[in-house]
Amino acid sequence: MTIEHPPTGRPAAPPTGRPAAEERQVRAARRFSRIGLVITVGWLLVVPAFVVWTGLPGPAWLAALVPLYVASIVLHLIRIRQYVRSLGTPARPGFVVAACVVGLALTLVGVASSWAGWTWALVAGILLGDVVAGRRARVIAVWVLASAAVVLGLSYALGALLHTDIPVSPWYAAAIAGFYVASMWCLDVERLWWFKAVTDLDDSRRTAAELATARERLRLADDLHDILGHALEVVAFKSELAARLLEADPERARTEMDEVQRVARESLIEVRALVRSTRGTDLAVELAGARAVLGSAGVALEVHGDPEAVAPAARNVLGRVLREAMTNVLRHAQPSRCTIEIAPDRLVVCNDGVSGPGDGAGTGLAGLERYLEEHAGRLAAGGDGRGGYPLGAGLRGGYRLEAVLGSRR
Structure with a gap:
């Protein structure tokens, strides 16, 4: 797709x-x-x-x-x-x-x-x-x-x-x-x-x-999906993990539940920031969260590129893309390996599990697409035919994005 x-x-x-x-x-x-x-x-x-x-x-x-x-x-x-x-x-x-x-x-x-x-x-x-x-x-x-x-x-x-x-x-x-x-x-x-x-x-x-009011409501709905969808997926995943570890490793289960509390509190802070229109999604922060979540799930993560090399405005945009990509990985995939490629003008996330929204899936990618359109960007996502699912976002028209994803297929 x-x-x-x-x-x-x-x-x-x-x-x-x-x-x-x-x-x-x-x-x-x-x-x-x-x-x-x-x-x-x-x-x-x-x-x-x-x-x-x-x-x-x-x-x-x-x-x-x-x-x-x-x-x-x-x-x-x-x-x-x-x-x-x-x-x-x-x-x-x-x-x-x-x-x-x-x-x-x-x-x-x-x-x-x-x-x-x-x-x-x-x-x-x-x-x-x-x-x-x-x-x-x-x-x-x-x-x-x-x-x-x-x-x-x-x-x-x-x-x-x-x-x-x-x-x-x-x-x-x-x-x-x-x-x-x-x-x-x-x-x-x-x-x-x-x-x-x-x-x-x-x-x-x-x-x-x-129309402006409807557009603002749609933006708020997308942002709420972005915040709560990601947070609830992490909470559900870590809660299940803590339940499985409760008898075998009580200390590790307690750590996971502490992480659940932290994610819930941070999500509440982000919702309040959204109401005040001061919310941001920094790429470096989202990357650290992705490392922690995927590490807890036993997924090997490989990162190419430095988020600090991305301009501040682009970091905020690509941070939201990374958050939605991680939400999709937790919700729709069972990967063993995930790769994140960071460049000043694009972000590509690829996992080797079966991913991508199926029938009856939510509106995460649609909301992400609208968000990128507002910031002169473009979204491309779809299975590569070999069990992988790359999701890429390019800014300033998304030039070279298709060439990057095409090389994976």
Whole structure:
């Protein structure tokens, strides 16, 4: 079995909470989005206010304008609600048809009702924003140009036909109506776009915080497995050995039980250090522990290389690799001989027993692999086909690691 992954950068520390400045920014953005909604509604109210100021059209026109105006506001609120619930989604076909019919009818009836009826086109422009929101830029451009052209042409035709007695060119009302339709949609779309951007940014930050928390929990789980798995294997092994020696060699059994107490106390200290994030795994210390454990088990140990020649940061990384390798030896193998090769950029541990996690084994190698990835390293492990099991870890990409393990197979 070979486990390889390209090196990755060390993950950033998980955030302990969102900074107050970011919270204020998100709240401010949401507040401005709501202000934009109020402004849009205000523009919608400007239309009837202007109509009242310029003089009400006839009752027949009002009978058509009021329902169309109310329908426009209802459609706008429906679209806002839908867009907020599912940001970035285009309007449904039914809404598009209804908005186009109501907006165009309101504009044309308004232009036909009085010389100042072009004001109603402002509402149609906002409805156009509801229609194009969430669509691609090319689609929006086509919708805006086509809508402005239709409103301009039909408004001019109606103005020329119905207002021949007013000394105002039909182009005046038609041009303003087309301008409102071609420009007011932007107010609606921009507000919705900013609201979507702020919400997406807020969701991304929350997701990043959750992922960082999950990554930190995974790291703690790996470290706990590293500490307690190794300690419990040593405790179980030495307890069994002491039980067998109790009658034949009571003094040796007492020594082994003292060693069990020492390992348990050291593991408790390491767990406390892990909680305080001050835990280390020095290669020299782990090597001394490996000598003691394997010596008690009657396993001949051969060491090539000096741990003091390894850089301090690398000693901490390779020390953890050696600890996991010894845990695997105690848990999965019955070796008579073990070899440890130490180099500044790698560590190779090989035993001649049947080793390696089988079905239902724990997550030690998987956690070790993740740990090495965080430190720009690589893990390789697997049987060599001759009863041996080499496990190697290389730093800075693990170059030459495969060549070293390959020479053993």
